Amino acid sequence: MNSVLLDSEQVLDSPPMHRFNEYVAFSPAEIEQIRGLGDKPIALPRLAVIQEQEVQPTCFFVLLKGWACATVRYQNGDQQITKLHLPGDLMGTPNVSLAQTADFLTALTPVIVSRIPLERFGQLFVSSPRFAAAMFLSAQRERIALIDALSRNGRTSSSERLAALLLDIYERLAAAGCTKELRFELLITQEIIADILGLSLVHVNRSFKKVETLGLVRRTHKIIEIADLSALREYARWQARSHASQLNWIVHPDVTQAD
Amino acid sequence: MNSVLLDSEQVLDSPPMHRFNEYVAFSPAEIEQIRGLGDKPIALPRLAVIQEQEVQPTCFFVLLKGWACATVRYQNGDQQITKLHLPGDLMGTPNVSLAQTADFLTALTPVIVSRIPLERFGQLFVSSPRFAAAMFLSAQRERIALIDALSRNGRTSSSERLAALLLDIYERLAAAGCTKELRFELLITQEIIADILGLSLVHVNRSFKKVETLGLVRRTHKIIEIADLSALREYARWQARSHASQLNWIVHPDVTQAD
DNA sequence: CGTGCATTTGAGAAGAATCAATGCCCGTGG
DNA sequence: CCACGGGCATTGATTCTTCTCAAATGCACG
Numbered sequence: 001m002n003s004v005l006l007d008s009e010q011v012l013d014s015p016p017m018h019r020f021n022e023y024v025a026f027s028p029a030e031i032e033q034i035r036g037l038g039d040k041p042i043a044l045p046r047l048a049v050i051q052e053q054e055v056q057p058t059c060f061f062v063l064l065k066g067w068a069c070a071t072v073r074y075q076n077g078d079q080q081i082t083k084l085h086l087p088g089d090l091m092g093t094p095n096v097s098l099a100q101t102a103d104f105l106t107a108l109t110p111v112i113v114s115r116i117p118l119e120r121f122g123q124l125f126v127s128s129p130r131f132a133a134a135m136f137l138s139a140q141r142e143r144i145a146l147i148d149a150l151s152r153n154g155r156t157s158s159s160e161r162l163a164a165l166l167l168d169i170y171e172r173l174a175a176a177g178c179t180k181e182l183r184f185e186l187l188i189t190q191e192i193i194a195d196i197l198g199l200s201l202v203h204v205n206r207s208f209k210k211v212e213t214l215g216l217v218r219r220t221h222k223i224i225e226i227a228d229l230s231a232l233r234e235y236a237r238w239q240a241r242s243h244a245s246q247l248n249w250i251v252h253p254d255v256t257q258a259d
Numbered sequence: 260m261n262s263v264l265l266d267s268e269q270v271l272d273s274p275p276m277h278r279f280n281e282y283v284a285f286s287p288a289e290i291e292q293i294r295g296l297g298d299k300p301i302a303l304p305r306l307a308v309i310q311e312q313e314v315q316p317t318c319f320f321v322l323l324k325g326w327a328c329a330t331v332r333y334q335n336g337d338q339q340i341t342k343l344h345l346p347g348d349l350m351g352t353p354n355v356s357l358a359q360t361a362d363f364l365t366a367l368t369p370v371i372v373s374r375i376p377l378e379r380f381g382q383l384f385v386s387s388p389r390f391a392a393a394m395f396l397s398a399q400r401e402r403i404a405l406i407d408a409l410s411r412n413g414r415t416s417s418s419e420r421l422a423a424l425l426l427d428i429y430e431r432l433a434a435a436g437c438t439k440e441l442r443f444e445l446l447i448t449q450e451i452i453a454d455i456l457g458l459s460l461v462h463v464n465r466s467f468k469k470v471e472t473l474g475l476v477r478r479t480h481k482i483i484e485i486a487d488l489s490a491l492r493e494y495a496r497w498q499a500r501s502h503a504s505q506l507n508w509i510v511h512p513d514v515t516q517a518d
Numbered sequence: 519c520g521t522g523c524a525t526t527t528g529a530g531a532a533g534a535a536t537c538a539a540t541g542c543c544c545g546t547g548g
Numbered sequence: 549c550c551a552c553g554g555g556c557a558t559t560g561a562t563t564c565t566t567c568t569c570a571a572a573t574g575c576a577c578g
Contacts, residue, residue, distance in 0.1 A: 023356070057503070072410035074496055080410035094406065097282070097399040099501040102406060122509035125395070126388040132395065133384065139398040140356040146405035147353065147361060151331035151339035153412050154457025158534070189556065198413025200535050205558060221543095237333055242358040244316070249381035417566070448524060459567055464526060480575095 018175060019088040022141070022243055024134040024251050034131070037121055038062055038114030050105035050113060051092050057101050059117045060092035066111030067187050070103045071195070081195040082146070084108075084188075086172050090116075093139065109187045133250045144241060153198055156237060159207040161197045163236035166217060170226060182226040211235070277434060278347040281400070281502055283393040283510050293390070296380055297321055297373030309364035309372060310351050316360050318376045319351035325370030326446050329362045330454070340454040341405070343367075343447075345431050349375075352398065368446045392509045403500060412457055415496060418466040418473075420456045422495035425476060429485060441485040470494070 020026060020034055041064055044050065050061060053073060063085050070083040070091065082103060085091050095101040096118060125132045152164050169186070173179045194204045211217050216232045218225045226232055279285060279293055300323055303309065309320060312332060322344050329342040329350065341362060344350050354360040355377060384391045411423050428445070432438045453463045470476050475491045477484040485491055 070406075072406065074414065078414045080413040082406045082409050094399045094402040097396045097503055098403060099503050102403050102498070102500065118508040125392065125509055126511060129385040129388075129391065132388065132391045133381075136384070136391065136395050136398060137356045139395060139402065140353045143353040143398065143402055143405060144357060144361050146402060146409060147329070147331065147341045150341050150405060150409050150412065153409065154339040155333065155337045190558095191556080201556095202536080202558085203534055206534090209558090239361070241361065244356055244358050249377040250384055252385060449526095450524080460524095461526090461568080462566055465566090468526090 017088070019090070019138070020134065022134075023137040023247060024130050026130070026134075027254065030128070030130070030254065033124060033128075037116045037124060039117070041112050041114045043110065043112050044107050046107055046110050048107045048111070050107060050111075051095075051101060053102065053104045054100045056099065057092065057095040057118070059115050060090060060096065060121075061105065062114045062116060063087055063089045063091055064112040064114055066107060066109040068105060068107050068109075068111055068113075069192070069196075070105055072103045079195055080198055081192065082149075083142075084169070084196055086169070087176050087178065090138070093142075108192060128254065130251060130254050133247070137244070137247070137250070141243070148239065148241070152237075158197065158199050158203055159210040160236055161199075162193070162204065162207040163211050163216060163232055164238065165193065165196060166211075166224060166226070167232060167236050167238055170224075182229060183223055185222050186224045187222065276347070278349070278397070279393065281393075282396040282506060283389050285389070285393075286513070289387070289389070289513065292383060292387075296375045296383060298376070300371050300373045302369065302371050303366050305366055305369055307366045307370070309366060309370075310354075310360060312361065312363045313359045315358065316351065316354040316377070318374050319349060319355065319380075320364065321373045321375060322346055322348045322350055323371040323373055325366060325368040327364060327366050327368075327370055327372075328451070328455070329364055331362045338454055339457055340451065341408075342401075343428070343455055345428070346435050346437065349397070352401075367451060387513065389510060389513050392506070396503070396506070396509070400502070407498065407500070411496075417456070417458050417462055418469040419495055420458075421452070421463065421466040422470050422475060422491055423497065424452065424456060425470075425483060425485070426491060426495050426497055429483075441488060442482055444481050445483045446481065 017031065017034075020031070026034065050068060051057075053071075065087055067087075068085040068089075068091060069081045070085065071079050071081050073079040083091075085105075091105050091113070092101070095103070125135060152161055156164070166186075170179060170182075170184055173184045178184065190204045190208070191201045193199075194201045197204065199207070208219070211232075212219060214231075214235065215227055216235055218227050232238075276290065276293075279290070285293065309327060310316075312330075324346055326346075327344040327348075327350060328340045329344065330338050330340050332338040342350075344364075350364050350372070351360070354362070384394060411420055415423070425445075429438060429441075429443055432443045437443065449463045449467070450460045452458075453460045456463065458466070467478070470491075471478060473490075473494065474486055475494055477486050491497075
């Protein structure tokens with residue numbers, strides 16, 4: 001891996017930790033523990049392979065900066081991107097259940113990632129039920145994201161799928177504070193979008209023109225502006241998904257901490 | 260729900276508990292605890308809705324007998340089955356991360372299910388790190404199943420998808436001890452298969468004829484016989500997925516038990 | 519021996535893939 | 549300063565896959 005070690009303090013406060021607090025309100029002390037899970041962040045160039053397919057998983061990763069993706073590749077060269085990773089995402093966690101990784105992790109832009117060895121992760125998981133609960137809920141939430149992708153790919157047209165993808169990216173970037181009003185920078189090519197949606201590059205282009213013609217989005221270079229948010233939601237058959245909030249059945253105050 | 264209460268001992272030893280031991284070798288005492296999670300099993304007829312879409316999740320389910328599925332339904336009536344559930348499966352777990360359930364759980368045959376209230380599940384999850392680890396790994400394994408479905412639907416032809424579905428059902432039934440040699444009973448209609456694969460009923464029928472003509476499977480009524488297992492695997496671009504076995508990073512002996 | 523559900527078949531239409539150019543933007547080197 | 553080349557986006561023409569509509573067949577069950 002063609003990587004560059006970074007001064008850790010440079011990124012440790014910038015990274016979007018918002019994903020860890022989605023389900024459990026961690027205390028500052030707990031947040032410190034979670035930050036301690038990762039190795040020193042490393043920078044990788046665009047197209048770098050962060051983790052290979054069909055190797056034994058010994059770690060997973062946090063994406064601190066940039067965009068990346070998980071790709072399943074077949075012998076004949078076909079590939080399908082099964083997850084677009086945005087800043088703050090954990091990457092490679094499903095593989096911990098397997099003897100061999102199921103997918104590639106690839107940088108779509110220059111990225112900064114931190115490697116989390118399974119040993120260190122396991123220690124915290126076992127010692128902190130609150131952390132275990134957060135990880136469990138987060139895995140279940142990712143299953144929902146996959147379920148949504150699967151149902152969309154099976155039952156909606158190409159342009160509806162594109163609309164849904166743009167909405168998904170918009171909402172996730174907004175949660176990470178990476179949008180300005182209804183605009184965001186789409187850091188991926190149409191070829192990558194084709195790999196995400198399971199379409200051909202040519203057809204993605206035509207779908208783009210369609211959602212533009214319908215007055216749902218505007219494009220100028222890489223900047224996407226949502227022209228009509230509610231119309232876009234309707235067109236994409238968008239289903240709002242709010243996080244569970246009543247979690248006292250699984251999330252309790254941390255007994256290892258003094259009140 | 261049009262349900263019938265059953266004498267519990269009638270089913271408590273029959274159910275396929277094999278799914279719980281996939282990652283963690285539980286002791287008999289632990290198994291007892293896990294069995295105690297579920298309410299008294301109930302029987303439901305075919306097509307019964309086990310859990311509604313867009314309601315608050317307060318429990319999930321174990322499927323003790325029969326087949327069921329998780330379905331995402333859209334306003335216009337389109338629906339996509341996102342998971343085919345076979346005996347032993349946990350059903351509805353992804354919903355615990357949401358304020359509202361994302362899908363319907365529906366019986367595809369007469370079923371026997373047991374309801375697991377979140378409170379009871381949460382107590383065991385918090386008190387037993389081994390159990391928490393098993394649930395975490397199992398959720399990650401389900402993500403892999405969804406990733407595989409997503410990549411197949413995006414990148415393979417209809418008949419390849421059908422071949423992969425038949426293989427998937429065969430292997431899962433074999434793990435539950437519900438196959439005889441290379442034969443199994445396919446308890447679902449072609450319309451259901453269409454909902455699973457994201458195809459039309461008519462095209463499923465033609466795909467069936469294709470895999471039959473290719474000499475990969477044979478059909479007599481509902482009985483499917485795999486005519487050439489390795490050829491079927493190759494045709495379906497089947498990817499073997501073995502469970503992770505080196506789990507000492509997260510699975511430790513249960514400290515609450517005496518040696 | 520109907521009746522209802524599931525499977526099968528046919529024909530035409532629509533959606534998406536493929537093949538093949540062309541255009542555009544931008545950085546690089548002459 | 550401009551010609552060139554590479555990567556990406558766009559367009560056109562054609563082919564192939566899958567869908568839709570419609571009808572017929574088969575099969576189980578009262």
